[in-house]
Every structure is written in structure tokens, then in C-alpha cells.
Amino acid sequence: MGKVVVVENVTLDGVMQAPGGADEDVRGGFPHGGWAHPYADQVLAETMGKGMSEDGGMLFGRRTYEQFYGFWSKQTDGNPYTGVLNRKHKYVASRTLAGPLPWENSSLLEGNAVEAVAGLKRVVVGDLVVLGSGGLVRSLAKVGLIDVYTLLIHPLTLGTGMKLFAEGEDAYGTMELVETVPTTTGVIIATYRPTT
Known part of the structure; x- marks a missing residue:
């Protein structure tokens, strides 16, 4: 049986919108696209590469x-x-x-x-990895189909932008911390397993 594994770049205030580039997602006039790039390092690349190589x-x-x-x-x-x-x-x-x-x-x-x-x-067989795709993630979370969250938590706040867990939606439950990997740029790669 497969597992759904969500892999998301998020800020300390939960924003997931447009981590990759200025024009990636400008919905709502979002002006901060590309915010994750300054935090890339070898630790992050190697950790993400390991997950991508699996079935x-x-x-x-x-x-x-x-x-x-x-x-x-x-x-x-x-x-x-x-x-x-x-x-x-x-x-x-x-x-x-x-x-x-x-x-x-x-x-x-x-x-x-x-x-x-x-x-x-x-x-x-193996993991079904979700990258980005916030609407899909929220739909799957509501019905308990997500098995693992790997969050790349970046040391910045943006104050605006679409969040992984949108305000005003039903609570998603509690999580158990499974693993943390700190990078040289202050990103914490935190892996959580939902417990409720």
C-alpha cells in the first residue's frame, strides 16, 4: 500500500505560495515569489534527493x-x-x-x-509525493489521506500569501515529529506523521 507524502516549502508564518520564482504564482498580487532560493544548500539538496530516488x-x-x-x-x-x-x-x-x-x-x-x-x-507501491499543490493537499488532509508531511521550514516571515493550512478551515489534528534535519542556511527539514 502506498503512502501520501507531502513535501512543502513553508515560511515561519506558514506561507507556501511561490517559493521557486517571482512569476511562479502571483495570485492575489503576491509580491514575494522566489523566497526559498537564498536558503538552498547542499544539505537540502541531498536530503530531498534521497526522497526522490525511492519507489x-x-x-x-x-x-x-x-x-x-x-x-x-x-x-x-x-x-x-x-x-x-x-x-x-x-x-x-x-x-x-x-x-x-x-x-x-x-x-x-x-x-x-x-x-x-x-x-x-x-x-x-511506495510513496506518492505531493509537491506544492496546496489545494490538493488541503483536500486530502481533510479526509485523512496524508501519511507524512515533510516541511522545509524557512527562517523568514512574509506576512502575506497562501498558507499550507488556510485560516477558517477545519482543524487537521495533531502530528508526531519523526525527524529533523537542519541545513546550513537555517532551514529545518521537519518530518511529521499525523496522529489524529
């Missing part, structure tokens, strides 16, 4: 899938992530996309995303 697949919402496809599928500089991302099976939750999807090894989830992910967990 399983990836889960994406439409917006994150399109952003990843637009960037990673075209990288040819020999970085360690492109090959892994191209080889991994990518499952995409979307109400607007139609198949076939353009990135190799990609499948559109049919019907209700929550039900489709529950079905995947029963048949996929």
Missing part, C-alpha cells in the same frame, strides 16, 4: 504540474532532478485538463481527486 509516484494539482512541466522537462544541464522527475509516474488532479498529458509518464486522475488518490494508495 512510487508523484501527485500534482494542475497549476503545479504545469509549472513543473514548463521548467523541469526542459532542463538539460545534467542536474540530478530532471531525470528523476521525467522517469517518475506523475498523477495529476484537474477539473480542466484533458488527456493525453504532455509530460512523459503522466496520467490524469479520473473523477473525484480524493477518491482517485484513495484508490492509488491501495495499488501503488
